Structures are given as structure tokens and as C-alpha cells.
Amino acid sequence: METTVGRRERKKAATRQALHEAALRLAVEHGPDQVTVEAIADAADVSRRTFSNYFANKEEALFYVDLLRIRRLVELVHDQPADVPPWVALTRATEQLVRETGDVDPLWVAQRRLVRSHPSLAAHQIAVYGTIERELTTEISGRLPQHPDTPLHAQVLAATLLSAVRAAIQHWVDHPERPLTDLVRTALDYATTH
Incomplete structure (x- = not known):
């Protein structure tokens, strides 16, 4: 069976x-x-x-792989040890996801370019990222001390991570000579130092 x-x-x-x-x-x-x-x-x-x-x-068919990748990110965050601080858990999981994807699929790159050149797709991409932001927020909330602002803190961390990754990917599409893993790492560093 x-x-x-x-x-x-x-x-x-x-x-x-x-x-x-x-x-x-x-x-x-x-x-x-x-x-x-x-x-x-x-x-x-x-x-x-x-x-x-x-x-x-x-649109769901077009963004299927994006959804898979971002759902994998939530799994990787969940798998981080409980004592790892939230931002460290997020960045480690993100770097692992980028390593797992390895050489980027040309179809995925084409999709990134499509989104930029066809604003009609942006709304669906925003919806996908919104769903994942909520899932990451829930995952991160459990790693933070319980406080009235915990939900806001977790949401800011999740949104910051996703924005940094999105910016790194957009930059990489225009400048593919630098490895995506380096750009993601740099974007995540900028998110915490500036």
C-alpha cells in the first residue's frame, strides 16, 4: 500500500x-x-x-515554485534549535535554503523577470509573500519572550527578512555575476547593521 x-x-x-x-x-x-x-x-x-x-x-501555477521555496524556509526555521535567537534562526535557515537550491533554475530567473515587467503578477507575488510572512511570524513568535509587543516584533523580523531576500534576488537578476548566496548574506547583514 x-x-x-x-x-x-x-x-x-x-x-x-x-x-x-x-x-x-x-x-x-x-x-x-x-x-x-x-x-x-x-x-x-x-x-x-x-x-x-x-x-x-x-497565477498559482506561475508561482508554485516560489511557494515551495518559501514554505521550505518556514520548515528550516522551525528546525533550528529552540535556544537560537530569532534573527539567527531566520538567517541560518535562509542561507541553508539558498545553498539547497544551488544553481538557480533558468525558469525561476525568467519568472523573476516576468514579475518585474508585468505588474499584473506583482499582486499575486505580494499575496504569496504575505502568506509566508504570517507563517514566519507565527514560527518566530515562539522564540521570543512573551510580551504584548511579541506579535509585532515577530512580524517585523519576518518582514525584514523577506524584504532583504527579495531585494537580493532582484539585484542578482540584474547582476548575476555575483553568487546569489553572497548577495543574500550581504542583504541580511545590511538588514541588521543599518
Whole structure:
């Protein structure tokens, strides 16, 4: 039974990835406003109904890998020892995530460029980051002394981290000659020293 469940989960993950890649490829080729859910489903060789089983809309399909990466960040923060201070836990987890992703996928870079050149995608990206900011805030709150301002403190830490990482990525897209890991580390240092 476990083999069947494992195979089914792998097949679902492969379908989700194929839909994401098709959405991104079509958005790069034609512009995100010209891409339909039907075109994405056709490109991934699945039905429109199958698409709907995985994503609510084309934006979700486009940002699927972003959501996975940022959810992985929450896991990595959670896995930090309980006695590690919140900012240290956040920065260590972020640096580990950047190391895990290794060489950056060209499709991911194309997605970053799409967001910058098509403001219609920015709203969805902000929503994704907002969701993750709330998850990081909850995770960090447990590492802070309980005080009436603890929720605010945790939210500021989470927002600062995400802003620094986003800035580093945007800079890297324009200046890829410097490794992303270095830029993320530098951005995180700036966030605490300036």
C-alpha cells in the first residue's frame, strides 16, 4: 500500500511541476496576460479539470515554485534549535535554503523577470509573500519572550527578512555575476547593521 501511495504522490508532484513549467514557459513566450488556463493544460498534456485539481488559477501555477521555496524556509526555521535567537534562526535557515537550491533554475530567473515587467503578477507575488510572512511570524513568535509587543516584533523580523531576500534576488537578476548566496548574506547583514 505504501508503494502505491508513494507512486501516487510522485505522480501528483510531477503533474503539478509540469503545469508550473508550462505556465511559466507560455508566460515567457506570450506574456502572462495572453496565457489561459486551457493553454497551460494543453501544454502540460492534461485536461482543464486536472489543472483545476492542482491550481485555482494561472497565477498559482506561475508561482508554485516560489511557494515551495518559501514554505521550505518556514520548515528550516522551525528546525533550528529552540535556544537560537530569532534573527539567527531566520538567517541560518535562509542561507541553508539558498545553498539547497544551488544553481538557480533558468525558469525561476525568467519568472523573476516576468514579475518585474508585468505588474499584473506583482499582486499575486505580494499575496504569496504575505502568506509566508504570517507563517514566519507565527514560527518566530515562539522564540521570543512573551510580551504584548511579541506579535509585532515577530512580524517585523519576518518582514525584514523577506524584504532583504527579495531585494537580493532582484539585484542578482540584474547582476548575476555575483553568487546569489553572497548577495543574500550581504542583504541580511545590511538588514541588521543599518
